[in-house]
Amino acid sequence: xxxxxxxxTEYGCLLSEEEPHVNSELWPAKVKNxxxxxxxxxTIDLHYRDYEEPPGNGGFLLxxxxxxxxxGHIEYASPECLHLHDLVxxxxxxxxxxxxxxxxxxxxxxxxxxxxxVDHHTxxxxxxxxxxxxxxxxxxxxxxxxxxxxxxxxxxxxxGAGRVGQSNPLAFDFEPQQPEAQVHFQLSQRADHIxxxxxxxxxxxxxxINARDEPLADYRKYRRLHLLIGDSNxxxxxxxxxxxxxxxxLSLLEEGRxxxxxxxxxxxxxxxxVSRDPTQRWIVRLENGKTIGALDVQxxxxxxxxxxxxxxxxxxxxLLENWGFVLEAIPYNRHALIGGVDWITKKWLLEAFxxxxxxxxxxxxxxxxxxxxxxxxxxxxLFFGVTPGKRIAEWNNHVRCPSATHVPPANTRAxxxxxxxxxxxxxxxxxxxxxxxxxxxxxxxxxxGNPFETYNDEVERFLSRPRATNSGGD
Numbered sequence: 274x275x276x277x278x279x280x281x282t283e284y285g286c287l288l289s290e291e292e293p294h295v296n297s298e299l300w301p302a303k304v305k306n307x308x309x310x311x312x313x314x315x316t317i318d319l320h321y322r323d324y325e326e327p328p329g330n331g332g333f334l335l336x337x338x339x340x341x342x343x344x345g346h347i348e349y350a351s352p353e354c355l356h357l358h359d360l361v362x363x364x365x366x367x368x369x370x371x372x373x374x375x376x377x378x379x380x381x382x383x384x385x386x387x388x389x390x391v392d393h394h395t396x397x398x399x400x401x402x403x404x405x406x407x408x409x410x411x412x413x414x415x416x417x418x419x420x421x422x423x424x425x426x427x428x429x430x431x432x433g434a435g436r437v438g439q440s441n442p443l444a445f446d447f448e449p450q451q452p453e454a455q456v457h458f459q460l461s462q463r464a465d466h467i468x469x470x471x472x473x474x475x476x477x478x479x480x481x482i483n484a485r486d487e488p489l490a491d492y493r494k495y496r497r498l499h500l501l502i503g504d505s506n507x508x509x510x511x512x513x514x515x516x517x518x519x520x521x522x523l524s525l526l527e528e529g530r531x532x533x534x535x536x537x538x539x540x541x542x543x544x545x546x547v548s549r550d551p552t553q554r555w556i557v558r559l560e561n562g563k564t565i566g567a568l569d570v571q572x573x574x575x576x577x578x579x580x581x582x583x584x585x586x587x588x589x590x591x592l593l594e595n596w597g598f599v600l601e602a603i604p605y606n607r608h609a610l611i612g613g614v615d616w617i618t619k620k621w622l623l624e625a626f627x628x629x630x631x632x633x634x635x636x637x638x639x640x641x642x643x644x645x646x647x648x649x650x651x652x653x654x655l656f657f658g659v660t661p662g663k664r665i666a667e668w669n670n671h672v673r674c675p676s677a678t679h680v681p682p683a684n685t686r687a688x689x690x691x692x693x694x695x696x697x698x699x700x701x702x703x704x705x706x707x708x709x710x711x712x713x714x715x716x717x718x719x720x721x722g723n724p725f726e727t728y729n730d731e732v733e734r735f736l737s738r739p740r741a742t743n744s745g746g747d
Contacts (some may be wrong), residue, residue: 287387318331338350398463403516406497430503
């Protein structure tokens, strides 16, 4: 892949009946406190990051990532990763950190963390945000952005996590809701909650692309593409497809090789239409008045990536092969994607349950089954009971690495940051750690503007400087 990427995952918290319901926001805080105060998983923030993040709200981890509280949810941000395998490994590290904390606290039978994106009871949504570093000179003209939106609106046919039912959130301008046909099952959990194509304020107007220009790197060289449209995936294979295919399309964008005349008339509406289409023909309307199927859209992007990127790396070759495999299997051999594509896996489980229990699709029991699919506890999560085919199983097993919770990627800036995290764990210096810098004594700071550099030597020299306030250093 050779592109700096990262994922931010917000987790739901589900309590058993014997656990007081008021504890649903207490347990994320308990787990956060355990990780930083007892498990020594990282260093807690000593400063305000903004008005919603006071000191102690979260901190950076020994693996170079970050864990914090956000609007009552616990959120894990992976470290910067350069390769697809690493990205999936470090995304899974968030699950391992949370589940191991519940086990250590003796709460794993009463409290569950759920890696999904909707609360069936309140209608709330919480995110899985993707971050891609891009060249600053990349052109984001309206046709280019429109083509990128077309890819993002249609990739849910293999990246969607699936959901029972629907939500009907108001748009930002509070247009009255229109009567809609009942949806029993749809591809994506986030599709119903996306109300704009490109927008800056995440909290008030969820868009497919967040327009905030915050590269967390040298802004003269880089920009960061921040996506809000994606679902949290239980299948590591689906995570790889989600990130890998998008990275390929961004490479085509930077090289000026995106397909032409493939701009949707309405990306937001198409996102919802594809997710909800019971016929699974997934027809979308283009700006030029023509219609095309989402599967055909994805084949166009795949063919261009195959033409221009197939010699990039062994990892890209794997990605292109599996992208094609999934696109072929969706219409003709969907069973082969069980355990690999989440919405297909979940729908297969739900259909079996509906048939065995004689239920209708509006039975609230199905929402409970939907949630348990996303339980990150391997003993209880329904995803873990599924046995995929060899191709998918090999990837899903290969990317799990217990050391990823406390060892950073060796080839990005996360490596140097992790050195600082470890150092500040064992000294009494005042410190500030950010994605692109570290500071000590409030006066001395090191800028790390290139995510492709490890900064190991620079960080070691920075930390070894004599400081008069040292009262507990090495």
